[in-house]
Amino acid sequence: MKILRIFLFIIFFYSFSISASPIKVVNQLENTEDELKVLDNTSVVYCSVKDLARVLSTTIYENIEREKLVLYLGEHRVKISAGTSFLVIDDIVYQIPSPAIIVEGDIYLPTTALFQILHDTVLPTISYIVENNELVIIPTEYNVQSIQVDEKVNGTIVRVKTLKKFKKREISVFLHKNGWFYLTIQGAVADSNNILKTDTRGIVKKISMDQLEGSLQLAFFLRSDIERHEFYQNKKTKEIVITLWAPLSKSVARIKEVKSQWEIDTIVLDAGHGGKDPGTVGKYGTKEKTVVLDVVKRIGRLLTKNTNMNVVYTRDEDVFIPLWQRTKMANENNGKIFISVHANGNRNRKAHGFETYLLRPGKTQDAIDIAAEENAAIKYEESRNGKYEELTHEGLILATMAQSMFMKESESLAGQIQHELNKELKSPNRGVKQAGFYVLIGASMPNVLLEVGFLTNPDEEKKLRTAEYRQKIANAVYRAIIEFKKSREFVMAEG
Numbered sequence: 263m264k265i266l267r268i269f270l271f272i273i274f275f276y277s278f279s280i281s282a283s284p285i286k287v288v289n290q291l292e293n294t295e296d297e298l299k300v301l302d303n304t305s306v307v308y309c310s311v312k313d314l315a316r317v318l319s320t321t322i323y324e325n326i327e328r329e330k331l332v333l334y335l336g337e338h339r340v341k342i343s344a345g346t347s348f349l350v351i352d353d354i355v356y357q358i359p360s361p362a363i364i365v366e367g368d369i370y371l372p373t374t375a376l377f378q379i380l381h382d383t384v385l386p387t388i389s390y391i392v393e394n395n396e397l398v399i400i401p402t403e404y405n406v407q408s409i410q411v412d413e414k415v416n417g418t419i420v421r422v423k424t425l426k427k428f429k430k431r432e433i434s435v436f437l438h439k440n441g442w443f444y445l446t447i448q449g450a451v452a453d454s455n456n457i458l459k460t461d462t463r464g465i466v467k468k469i470s471m472d473q474l475e476g477s478l479q480l481a482f483f484l485r486s487d488i489e490r491h492e493f494y495q496n497k498k499t500k501e502i503v504i505t506l507w508a509p510l511s512k513s514v515a516r517i518k519e520v521k522s523q524w525e526i527d528t529i530v531l532d533a534g535h536g537g538k539d540p541g542t543v544g545k546y547g548t549k550e551k552t553v554v555l556d557v558v559k560r561i562g563r564l565l566t567k568n569t570n571m572n573v574v575y576t577r578d579e580d581v582f583i584p585l586w587q588r589t590k591m592a593n594e595n596n597g598k599i600f601i602s603v604h605a606n607g608n609r610n611r612k613a614h615g616f617e618t619y620l621l622r623p624g625k626t627q628d629a630i631d632i633a634a635e636e637n638a639a640i641k642y643e644e645s646r647n648g649k650y651e652e653l654t655h656e657g658l659i660l661a662t663m664a665q666s667m668f669m670k671e672s673e674s675l676a677g678q679i680q681h682e683l684n685k686e687l688k689s690p691n692r693g694v695k696q697a698g699f700y701v702l703i704g705a706s707m708p709n710v711l712l713e714v715g716f717l718t719n720p721d722e723e724k725k726l727r728t729a730e731y732r733q734k735i736a737n738a739v740y741r742a743i744i745e746f747k748k749s750r751e752f753v754m755a756e757g
């Protein structure tokens with residue numbers, strides 16, 4: 263292998279020798295002239311990468327053993343490998359017409375292609391004039407760094423990040439009927455690799471750029487018509503901000519769409535258990551399924567009477583509904599809040615009070631036990647195969663992640679419910695807790711599980727048998743929903 267390498271080296275060395283007519287380098291940036299080594303006896307002119315690094319005063323990393331060079335140009339990396347017909351610039355592959363050649367520990371590349379690629383990507387400040395065999399380094403550095411596109415309800419905002427403040431007359435925009443919107447900045451030089459990586463969205467479908475003599479042209483291909491456009495340069499951030507306004511009719515429709523998505527207009531009330539599943543049963547024979555159905559109906563009546571929100575009951579009579587079907591119903595009805603109402607049970611008959619749960623891995627043994635008890639409802643489901651992922655720690659973390667976007671809101675709803683119940687009831691406030699409840703999994707909306715009290719506590723059971731006590735609970739939950747809706751819609755208006 264080594265002998266072969268030496269042999270190849272001799273062949274190369276013999277057939278290509280370093281030219282007597284190097285490329286002239288005119289550095290207008292530093293007002294100096296220099297020369298760049300090239301190879302002779304090649305069909306196209308090859309120039310030295312190491313010499314280019316020297317001329318550009320950039321860092322180079324060499325691994326001659328593996329016949330590789332890496333050129334560091336600002337934050338960009340240009341990887342060159344001998345024997346291959348491509349360059350890799352920041353992980354993007356560029357084709358060159360003939361393979362890179364290694365001679366005397368240096369790699370040589372076809373000059374015209376190399377400079378064209380560098381100019382188009384990471385070095386817009388150089389240009390190669392073939393006729394004069396001259397490389398010109400223009401006295402500018404990037405002053406346009408990147409572009410950010412943001413979609414808003416009524417249009418799209420394009421932010422062009424620049425490093426200097428341009429004069430107003432140096433910036434111009436133009437909307438062509440062919441669907442392209444042009445921004446021309448005189449004296450601008452863009453970091454094209456960054457620009458071409460911009461994520462497009464909203465009205466902007468595609469971005470292209472042209473580094474012209476003395477100016478930069480950015481072109482934005484628009485997905486749809488625009489109502490109007492405007493731009494300004496932010497004095498502080500130096501961004502050029504272009505606003506592309508969506509057609510009025512479209513933006514009104516979009517505002518409505520967004521609003522209806524967020525507006526709390528449908529409340530899903532879930533009475534726990536039902537039918538063959540009684541839930542917890544108290545000493546005096548009070549069944550959880552009966553208490554919670556009555557409470558839920560009282561909450562629903564308050565909402566229907568006093569607001570124009572829709573109320574969806576997962577059950578409004580004594581029937582058995584599988585847990586998975588309850589969140590499915592909630593999602594299908596476009597629910598904006600899901601409240602599952604239950605009554606508690608505990609081996610300790612002294613335990614009493616109310617608490618609200620969030621779907622999260624259980625923290626305390628008590629919470630885990632309660633979740634286990636409520637989850638046991640699935641034993642009444644005949645065909646539950648594959649309906650429930652085992653609520654292992656991992657499964658629960660996944661389910662929790664899917665809900666994390668609603669978690670903050672679920673927390674505030676739970677807090678609000680506890681707060682209102684505390685004002686209404688004399689029972690102890692056991693606070694907001696967390697555990698893994700099947701019934702909450704899969705709800706695409708803020709969701710909580712409320713335990714109104716302990717049927718296993720004879721005193722609390724007695725209270726829960728009375729209509730007044732149930733109405734108090736309903737009043738509190740109703741007020742919590744109203745407060746939650748208010749605060750949520752206030753945040754929306756702010757945002």
Ligand SMILES: [Zn+2]
Nearest residue numbers: 534541604605
């Ligand atoms: Zn229950």
